[in-house]
Amino acid sequence: MTLWIVLGILLLLVIGLTLYVIIIYNGFIALKNTIEQDWSNIDVLLKQRFDELPKLIKVCEGYMQHERQTLEAVIKARSMVNAARSDEQKQQAQNLLTDTLKSLFMVVERYPDLKADAAFQQLSNRITEIEDQIADRRELFNASVTIYNTRLRQFPDVIVASLFRFQPRTLWTIDPEHRRDVEVSFAHS
Amino acid sequence: MLFSMKAVMTDSVLLVVRRYLQPPPRFDALLRTLAQRFALDIYLCRQSLTGRGLAVLTRGTRESLGEVSTVLRQYKVEHWLVAGQLTAMKPQRIFALQVSDEKIVFDCRKEQVSFAAHGRVLAVLADASGQFADRLLTRVVSSTAYLGRDATRDLTQEDLVKLILQQMPVLDLYRLDEQGGIVAAVRIFPGRFHPAGLGAEATLSSRENLLRLLDLVRGQAAEFRLCTGFGLDSLPGSQVRRAAKGDNEGLKRNLDALTRYGGLMAELWRAAPVVPAAGETPHAVPSPLAPLVATAAILDAASRSGEDNPLSSLAAEMVETATREPPPDQTRRPEADLPLPPPPQSGGWSRGRIWSLAVFGGAVLSVFGLLAAEKNALLERAMYHLFASGAGVFAVALVFLWLAFSRLRLKRKIENTPTSRIRSLAMGMVEVKGRARRSYALVSPMSHLPCVFYRLTRYRRDKNERWRVTSVTASDHVPFLLEDDTGRVEVDPRQARVRAGTRQEGAPGQMAMSRLASDHTEKWVEETIVEGTLLYILGFAAGKKEEQPTVRQKVRQALRALKQNPDRLRTFDADGDGHISAAEWDRARAATEEEVLRQSLAAPAHRKRQEEHILIGKHKGRPLIIAETHCETQLTGRYRNEGVILLILSAGAIGLAIYLLLHYMT
Incomplete structure (x- = not known):
């Protein structure tokens, strides 16, 4: 009789434990998929920005005859995005493209006629809007990665994670250059 | 001529003011001046000067009130100085009328009263039941609740007329002489006079007949004024109390008050008001708080008229919140255009409904099984073994387990x-x-x-x-x-x-x-x-889901518009015979299609906002x-x-x- 009771309780524990492991495992899979989806969602916006760039460059070319270098930098960065294969390469290429675009918009300040152009205004607004959305989605991606990495190290999830060899993911990082303090000079040249 | 004359007020002079719907910027300074120079109570002054309609600010001798009047004139408050001792003429009830181009003759009990065309007429439309203030309160509260405080507008005279007609309306007409004195007065109850005199204007609705009569009088009069503030204005001798159906005493009291109100309105018309400079009238300033300030006055009127209205506490809370809260954010989208909620969708089988039906069906089957088990030995044994072996309890445990894991999964x-x-x-x-x-x-x-x-x-x-x-x-x-x-x-x-x-x-x-x-x-x-x-x-x-009209729908719409525009249609009438032949119509159709296509291509791509897609x-x-x-x-x-x-x-x-x-x- 006692043996049966012990066996029954053991059976209960095994069932409960199995169900819990299944939940944790499924949770990891769901999180991994969420991260993949968040990454792809950034890609959607990056593609939109990528498609808008030729139009922007074409509008700028008409006004910025003396800024070939800046425009070429944007074109080159765009080509790098196209050529990137791994996640890290893609991140670097996108960061570079963001930087070159910032430079382009800074240079545009010197061309009032270009700034007043309706097509340029529309395109720059669109690109700025996409940039904001990309920034939001990067935050979202990083939040998903953080949740996933935290779970990987938490008990009892860490047991399931090591059992099924789930690996931590890397956060979207920015270029270390951007962490430097901005030097502001009020001296007139 | 059976006119009864009645003295209703004392010998003093009354200072009547038109209330502010929105206190002006220097309102506090005005209140302080009135308190310091004339020892008037600030709280009472604020109450008299804000809200809807007219109110008596104070009373006294003409000399003492002259100085108050000067101050009010400086602050551009419209006001009147009228004699406190007034005689009010009791209007005669009419039973029939005859309308001609020269005059309107009213048949009263013992005589006829005529209102000649091109005269001066004062009309007072009022609710004799005393429930007008309650009704207004309900309207303002529900309007504020449905549309939001920012979108609530102040009530116009048309709104007031409509509301009065929904209660127990009475129309008093006063014929005034050139000096503004009352010459004749009649009282009209809807449904209590023969509408045949209205001729083609007569309708089957007694209240509509009253409105038609009002329009006739307005049309014939050279000078006409309609007053709808009875029960809202805070004037002496004109207070109204709620009168229930069958409460003849209460009704008579309200009608007497209405007579005094009519007399006072005639006197106010006669007396020259001290009007603020044109274009600077403070009462016209639109404000989101205006309807609520008016609500406060209605609340005041409702409380004066007797028992508490169940809405009073809600309205008081609304006014208090509105006055305490900071002014609404002007950048916020106005809520006046909020549509009414869609009706609930009937039919269709939602998952929840299917589940509840399944559970109900299961319960019915279980009960049926238990009942059958009482009579059937085989079923009885099966049920016994089901529960005795713990299988039934195990099934319940599984349900609990499933629910528990669904909660944890959700977490x-x-x-x-x-x-x-x-x-x-x-x-x-x-x-x-x-x-x-x-x-x-x-x-x-x-x-x-x-x-x-x-x-x-x-x-x-x-x-x-x-x-x-x-x-x-x-x-x-x-x-x-x-x-x-x-x-x-x-x-x-x-x-x-x-x-x-x-x-x-x-x-x-x-x-x-x-x-x-x-x-x-x-x-x-x-x-x-x-x-x-x-x-x-x-x-x-x-x-x-996109609900943009297709090009075909747009063409159909454009052709419909073309058919309704004879001037544009004439441009396709090539032979000029005034008719569009089949060939001409085909050309018109082709031109319209081309135009719609061109417009569709030329239309700038409209970027939708997030909530739109x-x-x-x-x-x-x-x-x-x-x-x-x-x-x-x-x-x-x-x-x-x-x-x-x-x-x-x-x-x-x-x-x-x-x-x-x-x-x-x-």
């Missing part, structure tokens, strides 16, 4: 989903936080709060004194908006797990109450998500949670607790099932 889902910004929402499962905003003019049915969601559950006590749910009504068919710092998105609450933060309980017939009396046999519980509260939403974001709602197999909380931990904690309790219950049930099984086996 994990919430924890594992990061919060998105509305500006950059992607399609799929999303978690968003923000403030609830109405898309429709939705108001909770019992507490009358502007809300984005409500659920009303009605209960009735059964024989065992326990509350049983009799009906559940929810506004889950009404979408709403969620707003964060970056944008807005539409939310469809159908089939959502809603955790509302505002809960009210009451008995039928009560607006809201804090404590329910124990002797009630019915009660309601209302859960609402009030507009502007912080919400947590976990749901599935998807694109909305994304909808967060329920997707098959995915949860939709709408919770009035901005703290995620609170929500997950609740699901964790529920899950743990269900797990414990499940473990207990499994233990019992094992015990029963062992017992059964031995």
Whole structure:
């Protein structure tokens, strides 16, 4: 009789434990998929920005005859995005493209006629809007990665994670250059 | 001529003011001046000078009031100085009338009273029942609740006329001489005079006939003035009290007050008002608070007219909140254009409905089985073995287990989903936080709060004194908006797990109450998500279905417009015979098609706002949670607790099932 009771309780524990492991495992899979989806969602916006760039460059070319270098930098960065294969390469290429675009918009300040152009205004607004959305989605991606990495190290999830060899993911990082303090000079040249 | 003359006031002079709907910038300075120079009570002055209609500011000798008048003139307050001792002429009741181009002759009991054309006529349209102020209060409160405080407009004279006609209307007409003195007066009750005299204007509706008569008098008079402030104006001798149906004494008292009011209105017309400079009238300044200031005055009038109105406390609270709160944000979208909520969709089989039917069916079958078991030995044995072996208890344990894990899965889902910004929402499962905003003019049915969601559950006590749910009504068919710092998105609450933060309980017939009396046999519980509260939403974001007209539809519309425009149609009449032949029509059709196509291509691509093309709602197999909380931990904690309790219950049930099984086996 006692043996049966012990066996029954053991059976209960095994069932409960199995169900819990299944939940944790499924949770990891769901999180991994969420991260993949968040990454792809950034890609959607990056593609939109990528498609808008030729139009922007074409509008700028008409006004910025003396800024070939800046425009070429944007074109080159765009080509790098196209050529990137791994996640890290893609991140670097996108960061570079963001930087070159910032430079382009800074240079545009010197061309009032270009700034007043309706097509340029529309395109720059669109690109700025996409940039904001990309920034939001990067935050979202990083939040998903953080949740996933935290779970990987938490008990009892860490047991399931090591059992099924789930690996931590890397956060979207920015270029270390951007962490430097901005030097502001009020001296007139 | 049977005119009765009646002295109603004392020898002093009255200073009557038109009240401010919106206090001007120097209003406080005016009040201070009145208090310091003339020892007037600031509180009473504020009450007399704000609100709707006319009020007596003070009374005294003409000399003493002359100085007050000078001050009021400086502050551009429209006011009158009228003799306190007035004679009021009692109007004669009419039974019939004859209308001609030269005059209108009214048949009274003993004589005829004629109103010659091109004269001076004062009309007073009033409600004799004394319930006009209550009615107005209801109207303002419901309007504020449905449209929001910012969108509530002040009532016009047309609105007042409509409201009076819905009560117990009386029309008093006064014919005035050139000096403004009353020459003749008649009183008209709708339905109590023969409308044949109106000729072609007569209708079957007694109230409509009254309006037609009013229009006739207005049309014939050279100078005409209509007063609708009886019961709202705070004037001496003109106070009205509520008179119930059959309360002849109360009705007579109100009609006497109306006679005095008419006399005072005639005197005010005769006396020259001290009017502020043109274009600077303070009463015309539009303000979102104006209707509420007017409500305060109506409230005052309603309280003067007798018993408390159940709406009074609500309206008083509304006015207090409005005056205490900072002015509304001008950048916010005006709510006046909020459409009415769509009607609930009937029919269709939702998953919840199917589940409830399945559970009900299962319960019916179980009961049937138990009943059959009493008569059938085989069934009886089967049922015995089912329960004795612990299989039934084990089935219950499995249900608990399933519920527990679904709670824990939901908790994990919430924890594992990061919060998105509305500006950059992607399609799929999303978690968003923000403030609830109405898309429709939705108001909770019992507490009358502007809300984005409500659920009303009605209960009735059964024989065992326990509350049983009799009906559940929810506004889950009404979408709403969620707003964060970056944008807005539409939310469809159908089939959502809603955790509302505002809960009210009451008995039928009560607006809201804090404590329910124990002797009630019915009660309601209302859960609402009030507009502007912080919400947590976990749901599935998807694109909305496009409802743009196709080119074919646009062409059809353009051709319909062309048919209704003879000038444009004439341009296609090539032979000029005034008719469009089949060939001409074909050319017109081709030209229209070309034009529509060109317009479609030339139209700039309109970029839609987020709420215009994304909808967060329920997707098959995915949860939709709408919770009035901005703290995620609170929500997950609740699901964790529920899950743990269900797990414990499940473990207990499994233990019992094992015990029963062992017992059964031995």
